[in-house]
Amino acid sequence: MHDAPTTSPFRQPRAVWAVAFACVVSFMGIGLVDPILKSLAGQLHATPTQVELLFTSYLVITAIAMLVTGWVSSRLGAKRTLICGLVIIVVFAALAGMSDSIGGIVGFRAGWGLGNALFIATSLATIVASASGGFAGAIILYEAALGVGIALGPVVGGVLGSISWRGPFFGVSVLMAIALLATLFLLPKTPAPARKQRLSEPLAALKHRALATTSVVGLLYNWSFFTLLGYSPFLMGIENPIQLGGVFAAWGVLVAVFSVAIAPRLQRRFGTAKTLYVNFALMAVDLALIGIFSTTPAAVIAGVIVAGAFIGINNTLVTTAVMSIAPVERPVASATYGFVRFIGGGLAPFVAGLIVEAWDPQAHLPFLIAAVTVAVAAVVLSTVRKSLAAADRGEVVHPERSELDRVEDRDPVAGGLAVGDTD
Structure with missing residues (x-):
């Protein structure tokens, strides 16, 4: 099986906790706007489709910027890149x-997305390189930060949004400023990268079948994920931002628990591929039920909360799969995967809005499409099942070795850890 952390993933140096805290706040930005979507639409006289652009501008710019994060960080170093990303988020929020x-707001969310890309791609590589407990422990810590951030985001958004729709944006700006100071003073100066990454590397990495396939899985899964996250608030029949925040907080708690506590156990017992097949199938059923009963608020609320369990498992295991079997440096793999998956996440809510306005006012179709999309993700994943099984057994998978990979093996500082390193 894939390496399991031999020590607790939560026993880490202060520098790792500083980056993890910033990750929590960064991921809060994903669900932060959910409780205020209806308030924004009403107070700013915007259609649901226009409001969904808050997700689209943020995530599509994040995706595109992923292509340059490695080029930037390999010249500035990890710490300076993290600081630049945090400063941009503080300003644009x-x-x-x-x-x-x-x-x-849509335009400034796009600028926020640029800072988010610089931060999240570098933060994952920094945590993987610096955390104790091995690669698996680092991924668990990263996904724990994601889960906590997703859980807290709607709570903070609901509380501050009940005061004013402006509150959540100012709240993130303040919290990110705190994270900036923590990173500035607690994260030691990082060594200069051993080589400068080329701008073409993230796209060139898609020639590797394992990375391209798992990235497509990420795109399909994120299409479903952000259809649910972005459009379900309009179907719940809840006007109060605090109540909406409570629904998504319950959802976020399940994301956090299942990503940190349940996903690793399922992976060790059943393997990555089998766990994801079943999980994708269950998530497809859940999304289909939301689509069928989209006019029944109680059913939508229940379906959204239950989906947190499936999303938590997917977040951990899909990320682990990508970073385990990609035959390139992990920062390159992270950038490539981020680019492809966030394209799906960014377009899904906007397309859902267009479908509802044009053909389907009861919003059945967007969720039925999301159900089909996540089912297709399971089919696509099955084409790399042998590589996933090999990674579970702790075997190093390098179907296409390149000189860049050999450089990384000789000098892990060149880009985090060499693929296959577990300690």
Whole structure:
């Protein structure tokens, strides 16, 4: 089986906790706007489709910027790149809070996405390189930060959004400023990268079948994930931001628990591929039920909360799969995977809005499409099942070795850890 952490993933140096805290706040930004989507639509006289652009601009710019994160970090170093990303988020989150139009908020969310890309791609590599407990422990810690951030985001968004729709944006700006200071003072100066990454590397890495396939799985899964996250608030019949935040907080708690506590156990017992097949199938059923009963708020709320369990397992195991079997440096793999998957996540809510406005006012179709999409993800994943099984057994999988990979094996500082390193 794939390496399991021999020590607790939560016993880490202060520097790792500083980056993890910043990750929590960064991931809060994903669900932060959910409780205020209906408030924004009403107060700024925007359609649901226009409001969904808050997700699209943020995630699509994040995806595109992923292609340059390695080029930037290999010149500035990890710490400076993290700081640049955090500064950008602080500024653009505050600007979004000061905006008076939906177009302005969408634009500033795009700038926020640029900072988010610089931060999250580098933070994953930094945690993997610096955390104790091996690669699996680092992934668990990273996914724990994601789960906690997703759980807290709607709570913070609901509480601050009940005061003003501007509150969540200013709240993230303040919290990210704290994270910036923690990173500045607690993360030691990182060594200069051994080589400068080329701009073409993330896209060139898609020639590797294992990485391309798992990235497509990520795109399909994120399409389903962000259809649920982005459009379900309009079907719940809840106007109060705090109540909406409570629903998504319950969802986020399941994301956190299943990503940290349940996913590793299922992986060790059944293997990555089998666990994901079953999980994708169950998530497809859940999304289909939301689509069928989209006009029944109680059914939508129940379906969204239950989906947190499936999403938590997927988040951990899909990320682990990508980073385990990709035959390139982990920062390159992270950037490539981030680019492909966030394209799906960014387009899904906007497309859902267009479908509802044009053909399907009861919003059955977007969730039925999401159900089909996540089922297709399981089929695509099955084409790399041998590589996943080999990774579970702790075997190093390098179907296409390149000189860059050999450089990384000789000098792990060149880009985190060499693929296959477990300690």
